[in-house]
Amino acid sequence: MYIPSPTTINNLLVVSALLGCILVVYRESKPETRMGYSKFEQQDESILKIPSRMGMLVIYSPSVILSLLAIMLLPPRHHSNWVAFMCFLHYFKRVYEVIRVHKYSGNTSARDACLISMVYITLTSIFIYLATQVPFSIIDKRQVRFGTMLFFAGELVNFYHHRILSCLRKTSSDSGYKIPEGGLFKFTWCPHYVGEIMAFVGLAIVTQNMLAFPFQSASALYLGLRASSTKAWYENRFPAAVLRAALIPGFF
Ligand SMILES: NC(=O)c1ccc[n+]([C@@H]2O[C@H](COP(=O)([O-])OP(=O)(O)OC[C@H]3O[C@@H](n4cnc5c(N)ncnc54)[C@H](OP(=O)(O)O)[C@@H]3O)[C@@H](O)[C@H]2O)c1
Incomplete structure (x- = not known):
């Protein structure tokens, strides 16, 4: 795993990741500022709100196009090309799920959809950029294989x-919330x-650059906070439901 030297760009990247964490905690901890x-x-x-399906397409489609462009522009045998391909698979899968799997009941704030879309564009660019910075001699193929397997297992x-959640609603016009099982x-x-x-941990490993973490x-912090709000939401809405963790049993 490549540990980059503290150049101005790398320092700026670390600061921006830290600022991102602070912003995420600040926004997600309060109901009025939550995404x-x-x-x-x-x-x-x-x-201003748009239907959730459209909002999610705004969120994911630009990153599909960006990662596809990166695949075409990067040298075919470089591992950064594999990182771009993994990003493409991830966002393409999300677009597929938005169109064919999820059954949405509501709307999404147009401003938040644009904000999240920009975050994903930035994340995708940074992951691919970080992969291009790793000298070929440092790449550990075993780690790349492990990261790739973790990535596919996670997906x-x-x-x-997502399929289980979708099956909770029998028709696309059903907008009720049920207790997910299975x-x-x-x-x-x-x-x-x-x-x-x-x-995402798998993807970070495959970049082979410590700055991806x-x-x-x-x-992960954003998803953890969102999971915590989701747990509180279920416990309030379905007080009789069997207790479960927000994210990881016995831990959180
Ligand atoms: N990397 C990141 O930072 C990040 C952040 C957020 C999301 N994501 C990705 O986006 C995916 C979806 O995230 P999300 O926050 O939108 O998930 P979510 O709130 O669980 O919603 C997913 C879908 O399931 C439906 N749903 C959820 N709970 C339901 C219930 N109890 N009964 C019936 N339907 C239910 C939702 O409908 P409604 O829309 O009507 O609620 C929506 O269509 C995640 O799994 C992840 O892959 C990534």
Whole structure:
């Protein structure tokens, strides 16, 4: 794993990842500033909202295009090209799920959709950039293989539980919330977030650049806080439901 030297760019990247973490904690800890989609859609009428499916396409589509461009521009046999391909697979899968798997009930704040979209564009650019900075001689192929396996396992866990959530609603016009059961929902309220975190840890390992981890941590922090709000939401809405962890049983 490559430990980059403290150049101005690298220092700026570390500072921006830390600022990202602080912003995430600040925003997600208060209901009025929380990202306004899904169970946490803001009720304020003055906020411009778009249907959630459209909001999610705004969030993910630019990163599909960006990672596809990177695949075409980067040298084919360089491992940064593999990182770009993994980013493409991740965002393409999300677009597929938005169109074909998820059944949405509400709206998304247009401002938050644009904000999250820009965050993903930045994250994708940074992961690919960091991979290009690693000297070829330092790349550990075993770690790359392990990261790739973790990535695919995470994406599978994520997809499987998205399907379970989708099956809770029998028709696309059904907008009710039900108690999810099956798979890892037995132990945690957000197994799909666990899958996403696994996939991002895998991706960070594949970049082979230590600087990817502060960014992966910011994303995991966001999902952790969101999972904590989701647990509180379920416990309030379904007080009789069997108790489970927010994210990782016995830990959080
Ligand atoms: N990397 C990151 O920082 C990050 C952050 C957030 C999300 N994500 C990705 O996006 C995925 C989805 O995230 P999300 O926060 O939108 O997940 P979510 O709130 O669990 O919603 C996912 C889908 O399931 C539906 N749903 C959720 N709970 C339900 C229930 N109890 N009964 C019936 N339907 C239910 C939602 O409908 P409604 O829309 O009607 O609620 C939505 O269609 C994650 O798994 C992850 O892959 C990544």
